[in-house]
Amino acid sequence: MSKRWYQENRRDPWRREARSKGYRARSAYKLKQIQDKFGIIRKGDSVLDVGCHPGGWTQVAVEEAGENGFVLGVDLLSTSPIDGASIIIGDISENSTLEEISNLLGDRNLNTVISDISPKLTGRYDTDQAISLELSTLVLDKAMMMLTPGGNFVTKIFQGTGIEGLMKAAKQRFSNVQRYAPTASRKSSSETYLICQNKLPRVKKGAQGKTAYQQVQEHLEEIDVLVKNSEMDETPTVKGFRRLKKK
Numbered sequence: 001m002s003k004r005w006y007q008e009n010r011r012d013p014w015r016r017e018a019r020s021k022g023y024r025a026r027s028a029y030k031l032k033q034i035q036d037k038f039g040i041i042r043k044g045d046s047v048l049d050v051g052c053h054p055g056g057w058t059q060v061a062v063e064e065a066g067e068n069g070f071v072l073g074v075d076l077l078s079t080s081p082i083d084g085a086s087i088i089i090g091d092i093s094e095n096s097t098l099e100e101i102s103n104l105l106g107d108r109n110l111n112t113v114i115s116d117i118s119p120k121l122t123g124r125y126d127t128d129q130a131i132s133l134e135l136s137t138l139v140l141d142k143a144m145m146m147l148t149p150g151g152n153f154v155t156k157i158f159q160g161t162g163i164e165g166l167m168k169a170a171k172q173r174f175s176n177v178q179r180y181a182p183t184a185s186r187k188s189s190s191e192t193y194l195i196c197q198n199k200l201p202r203v204k205k206g207a208q209g210k211t212a213y214q215q216v217q218e219h220l221e222e223i224d225v226l227v228k229n230s231e232m233d234e235t236p237t238v239k240g241f242r243r244l245k246k247k
């Protein structure tokens with residue numbers, strides 16, 4: 001890590017505050033700010049935290065959902081136990097993980113899905129942004145399968161290409177969709193959060209029969225970021241939402 005990184009971190013007030021209040025990550029304050037502004041978690045809610053490691057958001061979700069709530073965290077990495085929450089290790093893109101979530105939920109309705117999901121960063125912004133867009137879109141599709149009508153969804157996104165496609169897909173599924181950048185995000189960060197409230201009982205016309213993933217892919221093709229595999233004259237150079245350099 002660079003000298004500058006250490007200096008910025010030592011001065012970071014959110015990091016100090018998180019440490020003094022017993023939160024595992026400074027990111028807890030991002031969820032607190034989202035909650036203060038939008039009230040996405042209500043007392044007694046069942047909440048799924050996607051990409052929960054090391055557990056800062058899960059800690060806040062437990063406080064907000066209260067003793068009658070139910071909080072379940074999932075991550076590829078193992079997360080130390082958190083009082084009042086259930087935690088599983090799993091990849092949210094896998095059906096086996098969804099089955100495990102469904103078993104743990106039992107007959108509870110899932111009211112809120114919060115997702116601070118982030119890829120392991122490569123340091124190449126375009127690649128990281130494309131992978132992050134893909135992950136967030138995937139989580140939106142999974143949330144749609146599990147959330148009760150009227151439920152809320154929050155996900156992290158990195159500013160950049162394709163965000164409009166994701167916003168549009170979200171607006172066809174929730175009655176209120178906004179972008180919000182908590183002040184607890186680092187000043188240098190290009191992350192923002194998509195706040196989706198009140199899941200509609202049915203997706204709007206135009207999105208029916210399509211996943212958000214298909215819609216974002218179509219959007220990327222429309223703006224010429226992705227080329228349809230069928231239009232390629234050579235080996236496909238597209239992986240997920242990323243365009244790969246031809247060898």
Ligand SMILES: C[S@@+](CC[C@H](N)C(=O)[O-])C[C@H]1O[C@@H](n2cnc3c(N)ncnc32)[C@H](O)[C@@H]1O
Pocket residue numbers: 024025027028050051052053054055056057058074075076077090091092093116117118119120135
């Ligand atoms: C920024 S961290 C989350 C921090 C957390 N909100 C907190 O407050 O402690 C992003 C997490 O997303 C997880 N992640 C990435 N891809 C995932 C996937 N496919 N399924 C589950 N978790 C994933 C990473 O392992 C990482 O721990």
